[in-house]
Amino acid sequence: MDMQNMKLYGNNDMVKIDCHDCKGCSSCCRDMGESIWLDPYDVYNLTTSLGKTFESLLQKEVELHVEDGLVLPNIRMAGEEDPKCSFLNEDGRCSIHTIRPGFCRLFPLGRNYEDGKLSYFVLEDACLAPSKSKIKINKWLGVPRLKDYEGFLIEWHALTKGLRAFYEANADNDAVIKAVNMQFLQIFYLTPYTADDFYSQFYERKEKMYAFLDSLGIHLQ
Numbered sequence: 108m109d110m111q112n113m114k115l116y117g118n119n120d121m122v123k124i125d126c127h128d129c130k131g132c133s134s135c136c137r138d139m140g141e142s143i144w145l146d147p148y149d150v151y152n153l154t155t156s157l158g159k160t161f162e163s164l165l166q167k168e169v170e171l172h173v174e175d176g177l178v179l180p181n182i183r184m185a186g187e188e189d190p191k192c193s194f195l196n197e198d199g200r201c202s203i204h205t206i207r208p209g210f211c212r213l214f215p216l217g218r219n220y221e222d223g224k225l226s227y228f229v230l231e232d233a234c235l236a237p238s239k240s241k242i243k244i245n246k247w248l249g250v251p252r253l254k255d256y257e258g259f260l261i262e263w264h265a266l267t268k269g270l271r272a273f274y275e276a277n278a279d280n281d282a283v284i285k286a287v288n289m290q291f292l293q294i295f296y297l298t299p300y301t302a303d304d305f306y307s308q309f310y311e312r313k314e315k316m317y318a319f320l321d322s323l324g325i326h327l328q
């Protein structure tokens with residue numbers, strides 16, 4: 108993707124992506140491989156709203172994958188012939204619409220992180236809807252406390268980018284990669300969230316993660 112020529116938008120900008128409630132299409136809930144990653148906010152929403160632990164989600168709806176050495180959860184596509192998200196109901200609608208993951212809210216937008224700021228770009232031709240209208244990005248996302256959410260995403264991006272770079276530079280050190288990944292999963296995903304404010308829980312966990320890295324003498328870029 109040529110990011111240099113990509114038009115970037117802020118969350119107050121209008122973009123032509125409104126597909127009018129998908130109207131019978133569920134294309135981006137099907138056959139998406141491991142691409143719908145789940146960040147801590149997604150897992151907080153899923154676990155506290157569905158009353159399930161992260162481990163129990165791993166039995167069915169969620170799986171783990173490794174990318175650039177980093178272990179991350181993603182929505183599992185179930186079924187061999189017609190792989191689809193386990194949350195897609197028989198009517199082809201999302202059964203967890205109000206708490207759907209950030210990547211599902213975003214589509215067909217992408218996120219661009221630069222100089223500690225977050226902006227958005229449109230993945231041209233990604234959504235199959237024949238005619239789309241203009242909509243404000245913040246309305247499209249429909250996330251409460253968007254400023255806090257974007258602040259969290261920027262922190263999360265910095266941490267995961269730093270870990271990927273560390274793993275790349277230490278690719279021959281399986282033991283340390285495994286130890287860091289286990290702690291990462293434990294801190295951000297396996298330790299249950301309470302229904303209290305997500306952001307304070309996240310920032311506490313972030314401190315814990317950096318303290319753990321410090322204890323190993325690891326300082327992320």
Ligand code: SF4
Nearest residue numbers: 136192194195201211
């Ligand atoms: S969580 Fe909902 S919106 Fe996201 S892929 Fe699954 S069914 Fe689609």
Ligand code: SF4
Nearest residue numbers: 129132133135234235
């Ligand atoms: S491809 Fe577009 S219209 Fe189809 S489900 Fe995804 S967002 Fe909705």
